[in-house]
Amino acid sequence: MGALVITRDSGPQPADFADVRATNLAVVLRHLRTEAPCSRADIAATTGLNKATVSSLVTDLIDRRLVREIGMTENRIGRPATMLVLDGSPYAAVGLEINTDYLTAVALDLAGERLLSWRRAFTGQAVASLAALARRAVGKLEREGRQVLGLTVAVPGLVEPGFAKSLAAALGEPAYPLLVENDANLAVLAEQRLGASPQTADLAYVTGGTSIGAGIISDGRLLRGTRGFAGEFGHLPLDPAGPVCSCGRRGCLEAYAGLGAVIRRALPDATLSPSEFGPHLDEIHRLAKAGDERVLAALTDVGRHLGHAISLLANLVNPACVALGGHFAVLSPWLIPPATAELEARSVAADCGGTRIVASALDTSAAAAGGATRVLDAIDAGTLPPPLAR
Amino acid sequence: MGALVITRDSGPQPADFADVRATNLAVVLRHLRTEAPCSRADIAATTGLNKATVSSLVTDLIDRRLVREIGMTENRIGRPATMLVLDGSPYAAVGLEINTDYLTAVALDLAGERLLSWRRAFTGQAVASLAALARRAVGKLEREGRQVLGLTVAVPGLVEPGFAKSLAAALGEPAYPLLVENDANLAVLAEQRLGASPQTADLAYVTGGTSIGAGIISDGRLLRGTRGFAGEFGHLPLDPAGPVCSCGRRGCLEAYAGLGAVIRRALPDATLSPSEFGPHLDEIHRLAKAGDERVLAALTDVGRHLGHAISLLANLVNPACVALGGHFAVLSPWLIPPATAELEARSVAADCGGTRIVASALDTSAAAAGGATRVLDAIDAGTLPPPLAR
Numbered sequence: 207m208g209a210l211v212i213t214r215d216s217g218p219q220p221a222d223f224a225d226v227r228a229t230n231l232a233v234v235l236r237h238l239r240t241e242a243p244c245s246r247a248d249i250a251a252t253t254g255l256n257k258a259t260v261s262s263l264v265t266d267l268i269d270r271r272l273v274r275e276i277g278m279t280e281n282r283i284g285r286p287a288t289m290l291v292l293d294g295s296p297y298a299a300v301g302l303e304i305n306t307d308y309l310t311a312v313a314l315d316l317a318g319e320r321l322l323s324w325r326r327a328f329t330g331q332a333v334a335s336l337a338a339l340a341r342r343a344v345g346k347l348e349r350e351g352r353q354v355l356g357l358t359v360a361v362p363g364l365v366e367p368g369f370a371k372s373l374a375a376a377l378g379e380p381a382y383p384l385l386v387e388n389d390a391n392l393a394v395l396a397e398q399r400l401g402a403s404p405q406t407a408d409l410a411y412v413t414g415g416t417s418i419g420a421g422i423i424s425d426g427r428l429l430r431g432t433r434g435f436a437g438e439f440g441h442l443p444l445d446p447a448g449p450v451c452s453c454g455r456r457g458c459l460e461a462y463a464g465l466g467a468v469i470r471r472a473l474p475d476a477t478l479s480p481s482e483f484g485p486h487l488d489e490i491h492r493l494a495k496a497g498d499e500r501v502l503a504a505l506t507d508v509g510r511h512l513g514h515a516i517s518l519l520a521n522l523v524n525p526a527c528v529a530l531g532g533h534f535a536v537l538s539p540w541l542i543p544p545a546t547a548e549l550e551a552r553s554v555a556a557d558c559g560g561t562r563i564v565a566s567a568l569d570t571s572a573a574a575a576g577g578a579t580r581v582l583d584a585i586d587a588g589t590l591p592p593p594l595a596r
Numbered sequence: 597m598g599a600l601v602i603t604r605d606s607g608p609q610p611a612d613f614a615d616v617r618a619t620n621l622a623v624v625l626r627h628l629r630t631e632a633p634c635s636r637a638d639i640a641a642t643t644g645l646n647k648a649t650v651s652s653l654v655t656d657l658i659d660r661r662l663v664r665e666i667g668m669t670e671n672r673i674g675r676p677a678t679m680l681v682l683d684g685s686p687y688a689a690v691g692l693e694i695n696t697d698y699l700t701a702v703a704l705d706l707a708g709e710r711l712l713s714w715r716r717a718f719t720g721q722a723v724a725s726l727a728a729l730a731r732r733a734v735g736k737l738e739r740e741g742r743q744v745l746g747l748t749v750a751v752p753g754l755v756e757p758g759f760a761k762s763l764a765a766a767l768g769e770p771a772y773p774l775l776v777e778n779d780a781n782l783a784v785l786a787e788q789r790l791g792a793s794p795q796t797a798d799l800a801y802v803t804g805g806t807s808i809g810a811g812i813i814s815d816g817r818l819l820r821g822t823r824g825f826a827g828e829f830g831h832l833p834l835d836p837a838g839p840v841c842s843c844g845r846r847g848c849l850e851a852y853a854g855l856g857a858v859i860r861r862a863l864p865d866a867t868l869s870p871s872e873f874g875p876h877l878d879e880i881h882r883l884a885k886a887g888d889e890r891v892l893a894a895l896t897d898v899g900r901h902l903g904h905a906i907s908l909l910a911n912l913v914n915p916a917c918v919a920l921g922g923h924f925a926v927l928s929p930w931l932i933p934p935a936t937a938e939l940e941a942r943s944v945a946a947d948c949g950g951t952r953i954v955a956s957a958l959d960t961s962a963a964a965a966g967g968a969t970r971v972l973d974a975i976d977a978g979t980l981p982p983p984l985a986r
Binding site: 227254255256257259420422427429431433435438439441447514518552554555559 | 619643644645647754796797798810812815817819821823824825826827828829833843845904909912916944945949950
């Protein structure tokens with residue numbers, strides 16, 4: 207019954223009629239993705255949609271250059287018919303990501319191929335820096351003849367409602383849709399579409415950095431919760447007698463496994479200025495590879511606490527895969543074994559209920575790639591861009 | 597975009613073509629639920645489905661007596677047309693529930709009205725007792741001229757694969773679909789369809805009893821996880837220095853708040869035989885109402901631990917509502933205030949991210965009602981029963 211979302215205004219109900227056209231657009235796009243070239247009549251015959259509906263849907267798709275005609279060919283029953291294929295070449299989807307000391311930009315085409323992947327030092331004001339980077343990326347793509355389908359900005363933590371408005375103003379109210387989303391939610395979308403297990407319908411992505419969050423996909427869909435706060439992972443309480451956390455509580459995951467805490471544990475003499483976190487992480491990685499005992503002991507302890515927190519997620523949500531990003535990905539050879547042991551010890555279901563902990567297959571631009579992925583997902587679900595100017 | 601599930605075999609994709617007919621059946625059923633009486637042409641005009649498709653779908657629905665014709669009337673454009681209305685009167689959906697010392701049976705009609713609600717003492721062997729109760733319920737419904745659409749049995753904890761098979765054999769391989777499901781998953785379905793907040797798309801149900809589980813609905817859909825183990829709530833670890841739990845770990849929620857632990861805390865002199873748990877719970881309820889200080893202190897402590905565990909669920913899944921069942925519902929006046937205070941203290945998002953803790957509006961047959969609901973949900977999603985014998 208994968209075709210339906212059961213929404214419940216007064217008992218379970220199928221999709222709204224208003225969604226039927228979007229559903230049908232998505233069905234036509236998918237048919238063309240797998241079966242093209244094919245004719246309008248072929249599409250009608252396979253989907254059960256009537257020919258007038260298919261013609262109207264295809265006109266919409268052609269107007270938006272998502273589909274194009276490639277001339278006449280004989281169709282199944284031998285009559286000449288205009289054949290259709292997917293297009294989409296004139297489009298690009300853009301994602302930006304804010305980190306403590308750098309910004310990332312990624313652009314994808316409709317097939318998910320990278321058109322650009324930039325990293326820039328970030329020192330100034332967030333909105334102005336993002337707007338400058340967005341203008342450069344969009345300018346480059348437009349000079350290449352592409353229309354930007356949308357731009358999504360990944361931000362850590364809870365999204366401030368005014369942020370998107372300020373950014374839109376700084377960009378001069380762009381014509382393309384502008385979204386701001388939690389970085390963990392976007393990273394898990396990218397992990398699913400572009401990562402190592404693209405077929406996984408149940409997975410989570412844990413962001414590593416000074417703060418820690420989780421993005422969760424359950425049964426193929428992003429889990430958001432009633433107000434969009436799902437995936438609050440960094441402040442899961444692990445031990446009421448644990449160290450004081452930046453949030454004022456005790457024993458949160460972040461107090462054991464946030465990047466600052468990891469540096470404090472592994473390099474007790476290091477200064478803790480965020481601009482030096484990158485070099486410190488490189489140093490920890492070097493010492494771990496060299497077998498430094500203090501660093502290895504610190505990472506084993508971090509891995510245990512990470513596994514404890516993952517066990518809470520695994521028992522409640524039962525993902526097939528938990529992908530580690532950020533510093534957890536960099537240090538994964540030393541974190542995953544103790545984390546997995548802790549998960550095994552704390553799982554109620556046998557074999558951890560099928561949950562595995564892996565390093566993310568994406569580089570540190572996962573959330574930016576997820577921003578672009580978010581734009582593509584909307585197209586694939588039948589939300590078309592406006593018709594192109596001719 | 598509520599019409600689509602994005603499944604990902606190779607990137608996000610709309611529904612399978614095989615699901616299109618089920619989607620369309622569901623769309624026609626919903627149209628009739630809200631707009632009947634109406635004609636086949638009306639349905640085609642509103643939904644964009646072609647007339648031949650609508651006729652074929654309506655024939656299926658009539659063959660199954662989910663829809664019936666009520667004679668000719670003028671349609672919108674003044675031509676006489678056969679008008680259609682929903683039927684469904686010849687059907688019943690049945691749910692059974694196993695508890696420590698009793699069984700429950702609930703039957704619903706297609707509108708969700710209760711046709712029967714039974715409770716029977718349970719002392720013998722589970723499969724034989726369930727089969728006997730199922731035969732009595734199905735027999736009564738069939739004597740009333742109803743066809744049983746399906747029967748779902750709610751069981752606590754993880755479902756044993758062989759159980760459904762044994763039950764089907766004990767029932768003589770019945771013609772109706774027989775399902776066995778986790779009781780918490782079924783209870784949350786019932787809470788959503790029949791409870792106090794039927795419009796809630798994000799909610800959880802916590803079962804109270806000797807063991808504790810959670811059913812979670814996220815964005816209108818049951819959250820199952822990769823192997824169906826989602827909602828493992830009773831063994832969430834709250835304190836590594838806590839009391840030893842029946843599972844062998846320390847400080848699990850169940851060790852503080854399971855019915856046995858509550859009785860031990862509130863009635864230290866009581867004997868702990870499961871058959872006396874019911875009377876003990878009544879006694880705790882009586883003492884709490886009378887203001888007994890020891891009982892009130894014990895319930896405050898139980899409520900705090902329950903709220904701690906709910907905060908883990910709230911931070912990770914962000915439901916609008918967590919409904920308490922079983923002994924938690926009975927004792928809710930004394931548990932909800934400390935649980936809510938603990939949730940507030942441990943929520944990262946403001947205002948608990950919108951999560952409220954409430955007592956379930958259903959009586960102790962929530963999981964049995966959920967079993968029947970599960971059967972109705974399948975019909976509403978377009979999985980029709982086989983055509984009736986004529």
